[in-house]
Amino acid sequence: MNELTCREIDELLPGYASDALEEAERCAAAGHLAECRNHDVELRALRQSFAGLASIVEPVEPPAALRGSLLDAFDHELASPSPASLPARRTQRPSRLISAAGFGYALAAGLLIIAVALGAWGASRGGGDGAEVLVRNNADQAGTLQVTYIPSQNVGVMDYDLRALQAGQTYQAWHVDAAGNPLSLGVLAGEQGSMSFEGDFGATGAIALTVEPAGGSRAPTTTPFLVTPLNES
Amino acid sequence: MIGEQDELSLVQGLRNDDRESLAAVYDAFGAIAFGLALKLLGSRTEAEDVVQESFLALWRQAERIDPARGLRSYLLSIVHNRAVDRVRSRARRPEAELDLDAPIPATTPDPVEEVTRITEGEAVRAALVSLPPDQRQTVELVYFGGLTINETANRMQVPLGTAKSRLRLALGRLRQELGTT
Numbered sequence: 505m506n507e508l509t510c511r512e513i514d515e516l517l518p519g520y521a522s523d524a525l526e527e528a529e530r531c532a533a534a535g536h537l538a539e540c541r542n543h544d545v546e547l548r549a550l551r552q553s554f555a556g557l558a559s560i561v562e563p564v565e566p567p568a569a570l571r572g573s574l575l576d577a578f579d580h581e582l583a584s585p586s587p588a589s590l591p592a593r594r595t596q597r598p599s600r601l602i603s604a605a606g607f608g609y610a611l612a613a614g615l616l617i618i619a620v621a622l623g624a625w626g627a628s629r630g631g632g633d634g635a636e637v638l639v640r641n642n643a644d645q646a647g648t649l650q651v652t653y654i655p656s657q658n659v660g661v662m663d664y665d666l667r668a669l670q671a672g673q674t675y676q677a678w679h680v681d682a683a684g685n686p687l688s689l690g691v692l693a694g695e696q697g698s699m700s701f702e703g704d705f706g707a708t709g710a711i712a713l714t715v716e717p718a719g720g721s722r723a724p725t726t727t728p729f730l731v732t733p734l735n736e737s
Numbered sequence: 738m739i740g741e742q743d744e745l746s747l748v749q750g751l752r753n754d755d756r757e758s759l760a761a762v763y764d765a766f767g768a769i770a771f772g773l774a775l776k777l778l779g780s781r782t783e784a785e786d787v788v789q790e791s792f793l794a795l796w797r798q799a800e801r802i803d804p805a806r807g808l809r810s811y812l813l814s815i816v817h818n819r820a821v822d823r824v825r826s827r828a829r830r831p832e833a834e835l836d837l838d839a840p841i842p843a844t845t846p847d848p849v850e851e852v853t854r855i856t857e858g859e860a861v862r863a864a865l866v867s868l869p870p871d872q873r874q875t876v877e878l879v880y881f882g883g884l885t886i887n888e889t890a891n892r893m894q895v896p897l898g899t900a901k902s903r904l905r906l907a908l909g910r911l912r913q914e915l916g917t918t
Contacts, residue, residue: 549912559862574793699822720794
């Protein structure tokens with residue numbers, strides 16, 4: 505989608521504030537809104553009105569176990585600032601993942617492989633690609649992932665169709681830079697769907713997925729899979 | 738009920754990775770978060786997942802919370818976004834069917850009312866009821882159904898422009914009625 509004018513953004517603003525735009529429109533609007541301050545006040549007011557609708561929802565007491573589960577997940581995540589210090593998991597992971605004892609090494613190795621591979625790709629590119637929209641596809645036994653990213657607007661969309669997870673697990677997406685540093689892009693909603701993301705990555709690094717405990721993690725705790733370089737030619 | 742000062746201190750607690758602060762925020766807002774997730778998803782299991790994910794996300798994003806906006810509002814936006822993501826993810830599967838035919842009731846179906854009525858909730862409900870039916874249904878389908886404007890237009894069998902216009906007018910009216918600045 506071409507860059508939008510302020511007038512066009514004003515038209516889209518109610519839908520954007522309500523998270524009711526289609527992904528392409530949302531990405532284009534997000535790109536404009538990230539750089540243009542003309543709409544901040546209106547957007548904030550619309551969001552406030554929309555969010556206010558939650559007030560008419562009747563509170564429902566959640567199951568008592570949820571509180572403990574939340575705090576356990578908090579403790580678990582807090583205790584594992586680095587992958588190497590993670591304790592054993594309560595849930596069994598799919599076979600493509602390694603044991604808790606070994607995953608710190610494997611993660612480091614995985615990220616190193618990504619970094620080296622990205623360095624190689626970067627060296628072989630030989631100049632800018634000039635692409636306005638990057639579309640990258642990846643597939644293996646774990647599932648399929650399509651990444652669409654617009655470097656000039658710092659926004660992108662992931663479309664994914666992945667293998668079923670076990671209870672207590674979630675897929676999480678990361679941007680991994682050329683040095684192997686992961687930045688969380690968010691937790692995927694289920695095994696199939698799409699998720700938008702924002703970030704100034706240029707055409708560098710890779711989008712990687714990991715399996716994490718429900719709620720996601722601050723840093724990857726399992727080996728990334730479906731690693732999709734943004735600069736792939 | 739959490740006071741403004743308490744809220745500031747809870748935000749600070751979350752920023753400092755304080756477990757008790759997270760527990761206190763959950764105790765204060767867990768039921769409304771679960772109610773919202775359940776309303777959108779219709780599944781207790783999925784609602785539990787969304788609530789847990791949302792509280793953890795709130796903690797992770799604590800640095801970005803604007804105390805002036807309020808913890809409750811920030812949290813419920815996260816819950817809504819995540820629940821809508823799931824609704825849309827579910828809708829992509831052919832076997833999934835969204836139950837969106839019944840708009841939200843004007844009063845709770847549960848005969849056991851809360852002891853304390855939330856004033857804001859009453860004001861929002863009144864503002865919503867005051868909307869023309871088409872606008873009200875549009876905003877309900879978007880907010881509680883998790884539909885995009887395109888999907889809303891299809892559901893209501895109106896042109897896309899009409900659905901967009903109804904959403905704009907509805908949010909404008911809500912803003913006016915609620916005095917949102």
